[in-house]
Amino acid sequence: MFNDPDLASDAAGTVPPAGVNTALSRQAIVDDRRAVFGYALFEQPRDRANDSTVVLDAVSDSGAKAIAGEKIVFLHCAIENLDSVHLDLLDPDKVVLEVITRDGSTAEDIERGLAGLTKIRESGFRLAFGPAVLEPAYASWKPLASYVKLEMSGLERDQAERYVKAARSTTRAEVVAEQVDTVEQYEMMRRFGVKLFQGQWFSQPAVISDKSVQASQATIIQLINLVRREADLDEIEELIKRDPTLSFKLLRMINSCGFGLSVEITSFRHAVMILGLNKLFRWATLLMTVSRPGGAAPAAGTTAVVRGRLMELLAAELMPQEDCDNAFVVGVFSLLDTLLGMPLDQALSSVTLPQPVLDALLRNEGQLAPFLALTKACESGDDVAFAKAADELQLSNHQVNWAHLQALMWADQLDR
Template identity: 50%
Template sequence: MTTTVPASATPMIARQAIINHLNQVVGYELFNRSRAALQHTAASDVILVFTALSHAGSEDIIGTKLLFVNCTHESLAGGHLDLLNPAQMVLEIPSLGHTASEEVSARLPILAQLRAQGFRLAFNHSVLESAYAPWLQLADFIKLDLSVLPPDQLAVRIQYAQRHSKAQLIAEKIETQQHFETASRQGVQLFQGYWFARPSVVHTKLLQPAQANIIELINLLRLQASTESIEEVLKKDAGLAFNLMRLINSAGFGLTREVSSFRQAVMFLGLKKLFRWAALLLTATRDGGPPPAICQTAVVRGRLMELLALQADMSEEQADQAFVTGLFSLLDSMLPLPLAPALALVTVPEAVSSALLQGEGPLAELLALAKACESSDDVAFHLAARSLQLSSTQINSAHLQALAWTDRLADPL
């Protein structure tokens, strides 16, 4: 992915409900409402979906309903679709305008491939025209625009669709009770429009990693570096770590089990998908985000806690959890959210959650000790050291190692 998008392209996302005849929400259509989205392009498609997956706000855009996403034909071949859960996604395929049948046939293989992968396809009522006959059998949904279809044409198209396809019909642009009754009487059972709900806007938020770290990750992935090398890059940037854990545990990614460590995330995602994710992240992030000092403090804290856990004879798994605890302990400073809802955006082990939110367990003691090292709080330092049975020499040595390690990560040369 080489497309670059300006900073202002990070969108405000709007959702509009699609409901059934029982007034139950079955899905949402996503819209890009940012000023940058004046044109619908392949790049804007990618940014819209990526931002919805990575959104770090208190409202979950993705949820568990079907997501209807407008696509361009160019974006259908984009690697970002590999990062989605096909079972949840409906790709809205645009018509080609007044086009020759050869063009329709030329697009058929990629549409068939997407459907074979599990994506559902939606088309507007143009798919009922004879020129689009090759696409009709692939249609899972057909949208009927009541703002342009008079009642007599609507009836003809509904009858044709019911005879020649298995697609569910969606009456869109429903703005009056009469629109609803007209479509409903003729057998349409899915509806979308202002009569039911206007699009609701979500001001999206991304926790932005340093672009230099994203580029380093991309270069490692190009070289097919080891899992350990990739994990090291994730460890040095809280934004990278948070975004990856946010993505891989989202409903939109479709995993059946929770992932709670960076190593697991790398193994589950694989180098190819991880490369695509990093490229998308590079495209979507912009200058700004949390101050670098906060991010550096989080990394130092995580490394210090990891080293102290090993000094305290904890297991390697507990040491990994100690690093995650330290790294994510400042999420509330990085995001405009309190710590509990910020932490709820990612999946962490129960021990990490207990330490951060309840101040309980050995990880909480390590966190208290790390904070005492930062603030030079002698009383807290000695209380935590005594509880963990660590000497001042061990702690000070680990602190120096953590600082040196973080400095090396920031300036590997």
């Protein structure tokens, strides 16, 4: 599957799920400081009426920690199918079961569900419900709720406020506002006292201003430009040595499992020689992503790293290695406006990048643009965009799902 042996080694020891016809997506759940609280895992095409079979298989096979690091994961489960879920394969400390209810459930259906949910709750799992749990018919379920999830799509202000007040007064559950796609939605729910959010809002620039790049980021940009023009090794080493933070991060990151090196790096010159210019360029783009000025969203940095790795793995199916490297950079830099708090064209103007990278990022053109579109669709749950991009690249859902799972695991292994 992989053209790059380093990429193939990352997947060693894991067997892809057979017969997968849907694709795995992960979306961050963030707190009111825009830090990652956990992840919602779901399938594409997204069918909220059914179980997330691919997700459950992935978590039980690979473990929640491999997919979400130290964070918790929210998994969809249809209420009538909970008996068939192999809960003994899941870690109750890492997994929240998001219970999907059916419209038109009878009192008998609700009572039957209560028995199963009580047993699951007693085994240590936390449960999340939609707003239906706030209705009188589901009163017996309310003590079991750890989270109540409210979809912002089509939810008016007054209705949202009523739901939040009802959750507070009748349950001990924490409210999660999902499908939060605008700053206005986020601010409204935060005023109501909601502290957990899920949606696309965190990947949007919180502030767009003509601010200067911080000192450490300026050094990273200099490093990227030196590497791109294949500067002398002494010049590159001198730049790294001038910035203690940069020096420390270089030695720490390249000794991590993320680069798969078999020797320990102890000096900057040795680091540059061992890595080579291509991998040094990759590392510099990663470092630009995770250096977060002005309180930029940590979730955006994680998302950017996943984007880069996913684009690289998908490109490895169809392109030579040089193009795969460019795909990685496109994914990582696709959220640079958010991370630096300035328009993307302005952020990229200070960095020398290959033309195919600029075409994809600034004009949504060229051979890398469809990979970026597919990667974004994997995050958003946009089934139409996902199907269009996957079809354009002639990639199966199985290929996308497997690459996405590997990208999630790789990103969470990086010691940032």
